[in-house]
Amino acid sequence: MKEKESAQDVVFMMYSLIKETTRKAIINKRFLLVLLVMLFLAGVMGYAATQEPKGIEEGSTFLDILVISFFLPLITMIFGSSFIRDEIDDKSISFLLISPLGKGKIFFGYYISLVIVSIIAMLLVVSSGTLAYFSVVGYSSGVSETYIYYGILAILGSIVYGSLFIIVSILLERSIYFGLFYVFIWEGFVGSLPGRVKQVSIRHYLRSIGNELIEYGSIAYYRDASGLNTSIITLTLITIVLLVTGAIIFRENEFP
Amino acid sequence: MTSTVLKAKGLSKWYDDVIGINSLNIEIATGITGIVGPNGAGKSTIFKLATGMIKPNKGRISVLGEDPWLNGPLMRKIGFCPDYDNLSDYSDGKRFLRYVGSLHGLRDKELDKRVSKTAELVGAEDFLNKDIEKYSKGMRQRLKLAGALIHDPDLLLLDEPLSGADPEARRDLIELIKGLHEEKGHDVLVSSHVLNEIERMTSSIALIYKGRVIASGDIAEIRELMDEHPQHIVLEGKNKKGLVKELIEMEQVLSITFEEGRKRIVIEVEKADVFFNVIPSLIKNTGAEIFEMYSMDDNLQAVFDYLVGGKR
Numbered sequence: 001m002k003e004k005e006s007a008q009d010v011v012f013m014m015y016s017l018i019k020e021t022t023r024k025a026i027i028n029k030r031f032l033l034v035l036l037v038m039l040f041l042a043g044v045m046g047y048a049a050t051q052e053p054k055g056i057e058e059g060s061t062f063l064d065i066l067v068i069s070f071f072l073p074l075i076t077m078i079f080g081s082s083f084i085r086d087e088i089d090d091k092s093i094s095f096l097l098i099s100p101l102g103k104g105k106i107f108f109g110y111y112i113s114l115v116i117v118s119i120i121a122m123l124l125v126v127s128s129g130t131l132a133y134f135s136v137v138g139y140s141s142g143v144s145e146t147y148i149y150y151g152i153l154a155i156l157g158s159i160v161y162g163s164l165f166i167i168v169s170i171l172l173e174r175s176i177y178f179g180l181f182y183v184f185i186w187e188g189f190v191g192s193l194p195g196r197v198k199q200v201s202i203r204h205y206l207r208s209i210g211n212e213l214i215e216y217g218s219i220a221y222y223r224d225a226s227g228l229n230t231s232i233i234t235l236t237l238i239t240i241v242l243l244v245t246g247a248i249i250f251r252e253n254e255f256p
Numbered sequence: 257m258t259s260t261v262l263k264a265k266g267l268s269k270w271y272d273d274v275i276g277i278n279s280l281n282i283e284i285a286t287g288i289t290g291i292v293g294p295n296g297a298g299k300s301t302i303f304k305l306a307t308g309m310i311k312p313n314k315g316r317i318s319v320l321g322e323d324p325w326l327n328g329p330l331m332r333k334i335g336f337c338p339d340y341d342n343l344s345d346y347s348d349g350k351r352f353l354r355y356v357g358s359l360h361g362l363r364d365k366e367l368d369k370r371v372s373k374t375a376e377l378v379g380a381e382d383f384l385n386k387d388i389e390k391y392s393k394g395m396r397q398r399l400k401l402a403g404a405l406i407h408d409p410d411l412l413l414l415d416e417p418l419s420g421a422d423p424e425a426r427r428d429l430i431e432l433i434k435g436l437h438e439e440k441g442h443d444v445l446v447s448s449h450v451l452n453e454i455e456r457m458t459s460s461i462a463l464i465y466k467g468r469v470i471a472s473g474d475i476a477e478i479r480e481l482m483d484e485h486p487q488h489i490v491l492e493g494k495n496k497k498g499l500v501k502e503l504i505e506m507e508q509v510l511s512i513t514f515e516e517g518r519k520r521i522v523i524e525v526e527k528a529d530v531f532f533n534v535i536p537s538l539i540k541n542t543g544a545e546i547f548e549m550y551s552m553d554d555n556l557q558a559v560f561d562y563l564v565g566g567k568r
Contacts, residue, residue: 005329009361016358091342095403098307098336102328157280211391251326256271256308 005100007192013101014109021113025079026120033078034121037071041125044131049136056142058131060217063150066217068210069203072157073187075125077179078117079166083114084177088255094174097255105193107250111166111243118158142216149213156235157206163239164202170253198224202238205231259286261307261411261443266315268467278467279315288437290454290475291447293464294313300339302464303415306445308335319410332360335404339416339447342394345389349380349399352388353406360407370406378402378439379428393420397429399530405436412436414446418453449473451478458559486510486551488530492520498542506534522552523561 005013025031045062048054084107087093096106130147164182164193193203198204204224209232211225226234261283269276277298291299304310305317308324308331317323322330344350353371362370375381378398383391391399397420404412414433418426434457438441448454454461455475462472471478491499496518503509503523508531510524525531526552538545 003360012363013359016355024344025318027346070405089306090344091338092344094309094336094338094342095356096359097309098331098334099335100328100361103326187470212453225554255309256304 010101010105013099014105014112017096017106017109018113018116020084020166021110022116025083025113025117030078030082031117031121034075034124035126037075037121038128041071041129042068042231043131046132046136051135054137056137056146056216058139058217059130059137059143060146060150060219062133062213062217062236063126063146064207064210064217064219065128066152066205066216067122067129068153068157069191071125071185072122072154072206073161073203075121076114076158076161076174077165077183079117079121080114080162081169081175081179083166083169083248084110085169085173090115093255103251103253104247107170108243109248111162111246114162114166115158117154118162122154122158123151126154142184146216147213149210153206153212156209157202160206160235160239161201162244163242167242167249170246194219195224199226202235205235260284260321261286261289262316262317262319262445264302264305264317267312267317268307268313268314269305269310270366275467277305277312280464280468282462282469282472284462285396285460286413286443286445288433288444288458290458290461291464292449292461293452294449297449297464298467299449299464300415301467303336303338303413303445303447306413307331307334317361332407333410334413335407335409335411335442336413337400337404337415338416339419341400343391343396345387345400347393348387349375349384349395349402352399353384353402355381356403357406366394370408374402374405377405378432394422394425397425400477401429401432406441409419410443412442412444412446414444416447418448418450426453430516433457451475484523486526489521489523489525489528489531490548490550490552491546492525492548493546495542495545496521496544499538499544499546502538502542506531 044066045059048058048062085094087096097103099106101109125146130143130150134143165175165179168178168182172178187201187203191198191203205226207219207222208225208230209228210219210229211222214220225231260283262282264280264282267277267280273517280298280302291302293299293438301310305312306319308327311325315418319330320333324330324334347355350371353374354367357367357370363437372381375384380395380398380402383395388396388399397417401414401417404414417433418429421429431443432455433446437444445455446457459475460473461478463470500512500521503512506525508525508527510526512524513522514520515522523531535549
């Protein structure tokens with residue numbers, strides 16, 4: 001007769017898994033990349049702030065192009081594609097597999113850790129760009145709201161992209177190649193095609209939400225934007241479908 | 257409580273074209289049982305099947321009366337020390353043990369108590385606060401063992417726990433594993449490719465070869481089979497002339513071969529136990545200086561070759 005874990009035990013075990021996995025990801029050398037991106041963004045946006053034209057419109061456009069369209073999928077991909085894969089490869093995942101947690105919960109634990117790490121990374125990136133730009137240009141009304149909304153988009157993006165890249169990391173041994181293809185070809189190329197084709201990219205729905213929230217820059221003038229509700233529902237469905245599929249695949253996975 | 261800790265019936269597992277386990281039938285009782293077999297025999301596959309890390313292609317396996325595949329609650333009763341190094345370097349020993357303990361639901365004072373108790377049990381107290389990346393192989397083995405013991409499981413699955421440990425650490429680990437059953441009451445399933453090591457822990461063994469159990473039971477019976485089978489004993493040293501004369505006279509000696517310019521002699525003997533009883537006094541009486549003596553056949557491959565000789 002199987003003895004079920006109490007809900008309190010499960011929460012505690014999940015908390016332990018999430019805490020340790022998040023800690024490992026943050027002290028990993030890979031996190032240095034986030035610092036490099038912060039420096040790069042601060043440098044580019046700081047320099048742009050010294051050139052004409054400059055202002056909140058241009059600052060928002062920089063955040064749209066550099067953060068939402070490029071660094072958000074890239075950074076989530078870099079963490080996501082290695083999150084479970086590293087532990088499968090170095091076999092440290094075995095301690096989790098022989099715990100009473102069960103594979104489905106282990107998968108969700110990893111996902112939550114990935115989202116936390118990506119959110120921390122993306123909030124640092126958004127903050128560095130915003131600070132570098134507006135500390136030179138000067139703060140005006142709307143800057144704080146714009147910063148907060150880009151932060152919200154970064155959080156939403158981490159949640160959705162995280163569910164995609166974590167599934168890739170359990171399916172493919174060299175998931176980084178798929179990740180690069182997805183970020184540069186799918187999101188970067190398909191996501192910028194005219195018409196309805198771009199609707200098959202996550203970036204489109206993120207920018208659509210941004211279009212509703214943000215009043216300045218290119219994102220505010222995104223002509224092909226889907227509605228706010230459509231975008232939220234689509235991204236929620238994408239995330240749920242990917243997570244459930246990922247949990248089923250992980251559950252049936254063998255770890256020889 | 258069940259008297260069978262692990263049972264497999266018609267169990268097969270293959271990885272693409274490679275067979276790991278082939279229609280394996282085994283029933284392992286409580287106590288300490290040694291799984292012995294050469295590298296690639298399928299020992300680790302049994303452990304992975306028993307912990308639900310992989311699932312069988314055919315047949316069934318039950319551990320403590322339950323199917324281990326997708327059975328999280330069963331893992332509370334099992335402690336597993338794998339043959340590979342699965343320690344993450346991003347931690348120190350204490351943090352690692354606390355983490356593994358918390359994955360089994362231990363917390364607060366209970367967790368602290370188990371961490372110090374387990375560290376003491378495996379002799380890891382002195383290096384527990386050191387970063388794992390600075391650990392020697394022996395330290396890593398001890399910590400892995402502590403990880404398997406932290407939640408005080410009923411059954412311990414130890415896959416090659418002595419591998420990589422130095423002779424002193426091996427001796428300590430053997431005593432520890434014996435004590436885990438005798439003093440702490442854990443049932444232990446331990447594997448090794450070195451028969452002598454298992455012999456020092458238990459008399460109950462199962463010999464695995466090419467994914468099948470070829471013999472199981474009391475180690476004395478296996479030893480008897482070995483004794484009936486001629487063995488090749490190597491002697492290396494000086495002033496062996498008198499000794500060789502005596503050896504030729506011995507009933508148990510079938511042949512003597514000189515190697516490496518007479519520095520090394522290989523003696524083919526039957527009833528090796530009689531030979532080993534007599535040889536120390538022969539060496540002493542003939543004044544031979546022997547630096548090294550070992551049996552070329554005192555390894556598993558020889559036993560397996562003998563046991564399966566007619567079947568291959």
